[in-house]
Amino acid sequence: MVLNRFAPSLKSTVFPPRNLFNKLPRKSVHVSKKKVSLSGGQNGVWTVSVIILSIGTWVGRVGPRPADGELALLTSPRERLETVRQVLSEVPLIDGHNDLPWNIRNFLHNQLAEFDFDRDLRQVAPWSKSAWSQTDLVRLRQGMVGGQFWAAYVPCESQHLNAVQLTLEQVDLIKRLIEKYSQFMQFAASSREILEAHGRGRIASLIGVEGGHSLGSSLAVLRTLYQLGVRYLTLTHTCNTPWAKSSSVEDDDEDGGGLTKFGETVVKEMNRLGMLVDLSHTSRATMRDALRVSKAPLIFSHSSAFAICNSSRNVPDDILKQLADNGGLVMVTFYNYFVKCGPQASVSDVAEHIYYIRNLIGVDHIGVGGDFDGINKTPRGLEDVSKYPELFAELLRSGKWNVLDLKKVAGLNLLRVLKQVRVY
Numbered sequence: 001m002v003l004n005r006f007a008p009s010l011k012s013t014v015f016p017p018r019n020l021f022n023k024l025p026r027k028s029v030h031v032s033k034k035k036v037s038l039s040g041g042q043n044g045v046w047t048v049s050v051i052i053l054s055i056g057t058w059v060g061r062v063g064p065r066p067a068d069g070e071l072a073l074l075t076s077p078r079e080r081l082e083t084v085r086q087v088l089s090e091v092p093l094i095d096g097h098n099d100l101p102w103n104i105r106n107f108l109h110n111q112l113a114e115f116d117f118d119r120d121l122r123q124v125a126p127w128s129k130s131a132w133s134q135t136d137l138v139r140l141r142q143g144m145v146g147g148q149f150w151a152a153y154v155p156c157e158s159q160h161l162n163a164v165q166l167t168l169e170q171v172d173l174i175k176r177l178i179e180k181y182s183q184f185m186q187f188a189a190s191s192r193e194i195l196e197a198h199g200r201g202r203i204a205s206l207i208g209v210e211g212g213h214s215l216g217s218s219l220a221v222l223r224t225l226y227q228l229g230v231r232y233l234t235l236t237h238t239c240n241t242p243w244a245k246s247s248s249v250e251d252d253d254e255d256g257g258g259l260t261k262f263g264e265t266v267v268k269e270m271n272r273l274g275m276l277v278d279l280s281h282t283s284r285a286t287m288r289d290a291l292r293v294s295k296a297p298l299i300f301s302h303s304s305a306f307a308i309c310n311s312s313r314n315v316p317d318d319i320l321k322q323l324a325d326n327g328g329l330v331m332v333t334f335y336n337y338f339v340k341c342g343p344q345a346s347v348s349d350v351a352e353h354i355y356y357i358r359n360l361i362g363v364d365h366i367g368v369g370g371d372f373d374g375i376n377k378t379p380r381g382l383e384d385v386s387k388y389p390e391l392f393a394e395l396l397r398s399g400k401w402n403v404l405d406l407k408k409v410a411g412l413n414l415l416r417v418l419k420q421v422r423v424y
Contacts, residue, residue, distance in 0.1 A: 080393040087130050087406045092198040093413040094148025096301035096331035096369030100135045101170050102153045104372050131376040134384035137184050147194045147204035148175045156239035159213035167214035171228050178205045189229045191415045209236030232276035244285040247312040258285030264293045271296045272395035274422035291322045296421040302333040302369035304353040309341040324361035329417050331369030337378035347381030351394045361407050367414050
C-alpha cells in the first residue's frame with residue numbers, strides 16, 4: 001500500500017477541548033509566576049482581576065451556555081456549536097454502530113501493522129478511494145465521539161460454514177486495534193468503564209456482534225462472546241437464522257414468524273448475561289417476540305422511524321411504543337436510504353427522525369447509531385464521524401431542545417440502558 005507521507009498525523013491535529021478552561025485563548029490566561037501571588041500584593045490582585053475580566057469577555061464572545069432544563073434559544077451557528085461542544089465534553093457521545101472492523105478485513109486482511117488509524121484516511125489509499133470509509137481517529141476526535149460500539153460483522157454467506165471463527169477473528173481485531181491505539185482508545189464493557197474512558201479523554205470502545213448467524217445456534221458461543229467483552233448481539237442481519245426472521249424477508253414472508261422457541265431462549269440467556277438485545281435488521285415479528293420475551297430493555301443500534309421512511313429496516317410506530325414501555329432505545333441511523341428512502345438526505349432530515357421519535361415516545365428512548373463505514377450514501381452535513389456536533393446543533397436550532405435533552409440523546413440514555421440490562 002502506498003502511503004501519502006504528507007497526510008496529517010493525529011498528533012499534529014488540534015482536537016476539540018475536553019473542558020471549559022482549555023478553550024480560553026492562551027494569551028488571556030498566560031501570566032508569569034513571578035507576578036501572581038496568592039498571598040496578596042497589588043500586582044497579584046491586578047493580574048487576577050485581568051484574568052477574571054478576560055474570562056468574562058471570552059464567555060460573552062461565544063454566547064450563552066444554557067444550563068440543564070433551560071431552553072437553548074441560541075441564534076447563531078457558532079453559539080449552538082459552542083453549546084454542543086460543552087455538552088459533549090460533559091457527557092460522552094456514544095454511537096451505536098460502526099463497521100470499520102469489516103473494512104479493515106476487506107482492505108487489509110486484518111493486518112494492523114499496515115493500518116495508520118491515527119492519520120486522516122481521506123489522504124491514504126485504499127481508504128481515500130472508497131465511498132464506504134468515513135472513520136479515523138483524527139475525525140473521531142473532531143466529532144467529539146466519546147464512545148463507540150464497533151461491529152464484529154461477518155457476512156451471511158458464512159452461516160453454517162465458518163461464521164463463528166470469522167466472528168472471533170473480528171472480535172480479536174477490535175481488541176488489537178484498541179490496544180495499538182491505547183493512547184486514544186480504551187476498551188469498555190459497562191457504563192462505568194465508558195465514563196472512566198471519557199474522563200481520561202479516550203474513546204470508550206465497545207463491541208457488538210452484528211448478526212445471530214455468528215452464534216452457530218450455540219448458547220455456549222453466546223456466553224463465550226460475552227466473556228470476550230461483546231455487549232450486544234443483533235439477532236439477525238440480512239438473512240434469517242434457524243431461530244429468527246430478518247427484515248430483509250419482511251415482504252416475501254407470507255406466514256410472518258419471528259423467534260422460535262430457541263430464539264426466545266437466546267433472548268432470555270442474553271438477559272441473564274446482561275447482554276443487550278439489538279433488533280436492527282430483524283423482522284417486525286421478531287421485534288414483537290423479543291419485546292414480549294425480554295425482561296431487560298432492548299435497543300435498535302442503527303435504525304430510524306418507519307413513519308418517515310418506510311424501509312423495513314426502520315421501526316414502525318407500534319414497535320416504538322412497545323419499546324418505550326420496555327425502557328429501550330432506538331439509535332437513529334444516517335444511511336440516506338433509511339433517512340429519506342432515496343440517495344439524497346441532509347442533517348435536517350436525520351433530525352426529523354429524532355423529532356418524530358421524541359414526539360411519539362419521549363426523549364428518553366433516543367440515541368444515535370450512524371452506521372459509518374457500513375454505508376456509502378451519507379447525509380449532507382453528516383458526511384463522516386467528524387460531523388456529529390452538526391446534528392446536535394441542528395436539534396438546538398429548533399429552539400425546542402434543552403441541554404439535558406441533548407445529553408440524553410448523546411449518551412445518557414445508552415448509559416441508563418447498559419446499567420439496567422445488567423440487573424437481570
